[in-house]
Amino acid sequence: MPPYAFFNKRFMPLAEAKIGILTHALHYGTACFEGIRGNWDSEQERFCLFRVQDHYKRMLNNGCRILKISLPYSVSELCQFTTTLVVKSGYTEDIYIRPLAYKSSEALGVRLHNLEDDFFIVATTLPPYLDTDKGIRCCTSSWRRVDDTMIPARGKICGSYVNSSLAKTEAWEHGFAEAILLTQEGHVSEGSGENIFLIINGNLVTPSSFDNILMGITRDTIIKLAKNELGIDTIERAVDRSELYLADECFFTGTAAHIAPIIEVDHRPVGAGEIGKITTELQRLFKSVTLGRNPKYSDWYTLVSPKSDKT
Numbered sequence: 001m002p003p004y005a006f007f008n009k010r011f012m013p014l015a016e017a018k019i020g021i022l023t024h025a026l027h028y029g030t031a032c033f034e035g036i037r038g039n040w041d042s043e044q045e046r047f048c049l050f051r052v053q054d055h056y057k058r059m060l061n062n063g064c065r066i067l068k069i070s071l072p073y074s075v076s077e078l079c080q081f082t083t084t085l086v087v088k089s090g091y092t093e094d095i096y097i098r099p100l101a102y103k104s105s106e107a108l109g110v111r112l113h114n115l116e117d118d119f120f121i122v123a124t125t126l127p128p129y130l131d132t133d134k135g136i137r138c139c140t141s142s143w144r145r146v147d148d149t150m151i152p153a154r155g156k157i158c159g160s161y162v163n164s165s166l167a168k169t170e171a172w173e174h175g176f177a178e179a180i181l182l183t184q185e186g187h188v189s190e191g192s193g194e195n196i197f198l199i200i201n202g203n204l205v206t207p208s209s210f211d212n213i214l215m216g217i218t219r220d221t222i223i224k225l226a227k228n229e230l231g232i233d234t235i236e237r238a239v240d241r242s243e244l245y246l247a248d249e250c251f252f253t254g255t256a257a258h259i260a261p262i263i264e265v266d267h268r269p270v271g272a273g274e275i276g277k278i279t280t281e282l283q284r285l286f287k288s289v290t291l292g293r294n295p296k297y298s299d300w301y302t303l304v305s306p307k308s309d310k311t
């Protein structure tokens with residue numbers, strides 16, 4: 001089965017979905033995207049598309065509004081395209097779905113106005129993003145997180161991923177799995193593609209919306225699971241760099257990264273230098289919820305059987 005795309009308002013093999021080299025978004029980063037997980041449940045033989053409505057709400061309400069992109073689709077239409085694409089693609093393994101809304105005019109000139117908009121979705125497989133089993137070693141980045149007054153982090157805006165890429169590659173070149181970016185003021189913001197949590201004295205602590213983070217859907221999932229299932233509160237506040245060194249446990253959250261335990265920061269072990277108890281418990285809860293197996297959270301699930309009508 002070749003990968004499929006929804007492109008130019010129809011479904012087609014990915015190999016046929018092409019854009020011109022003058023496309024505005026390619027030159028100026030004037031696009032925004034989402035990453036959605038389709039988790040394959042081999043026992044039930046179905047996908048759980050996790051919080052797909054929330055992803056499209058974030059794309060339309062945040063990224064598209066900031067970039068003045070207007071799409072002729074509602075959230076429910078976008079969800080329907082996604083479900084159809086998953087069925088057409090014919091995968092029976094975990095998949096990653098990438099919708100992208102972009103300034104599609106083939107026109108040069110730095111601006112957001114007087115340009116056409118377009119949209120595509122592609123479904124693909126994604127190798128493990130970070131090591132969620134053993135935990136990862138991280139560094140604080142020499143790059144600072146791009147500020148809300150520069151490119152707002154509230155949308156997943158393509159151009160701002162240059163900031164993330166600079167930090168990620170610097171970390172990788174220094175032998176670390178991931179970078180932790182600080183704000184201009186020196187507070188902890190987030191990873192290159194993940195939110196970050198610390199466990200301090202039995203509470204979860206995470207940077208607030210004012211520290212230039214993407215308001216992650218996995219972040220929100222963890223805050224709710226920790227409260228509902230473990231009775232653990234989350235404190236959203238400014239976090240100092242040195243708190244990373246003193247935390248009992250630490251982990252990243254993200255659609256691509258899942259819950260990735262951080263066992264070392266800047267050559268200092270986090271806690272005992274191994275995956276902590278609360279992190280392990282949250283990983284277990286998260287896995288069952290994202291497979292669509294916990295009826296309490298059924299609002300978060302779109303269950304798709306690949307045997308559905310392939311029209």
Ligand SMILES: Cc1ncc(COP(=O)(O)O)c(C=O)c1O
Nearest residue numbers: 193194195214216217218254255
């Ligand atoms: C910069 C950044 N922060 C955080 C996240 C985590 O967000 P979510 O949990 O919605 O995937 C992502 C990934 O989408 C990201 O790119």
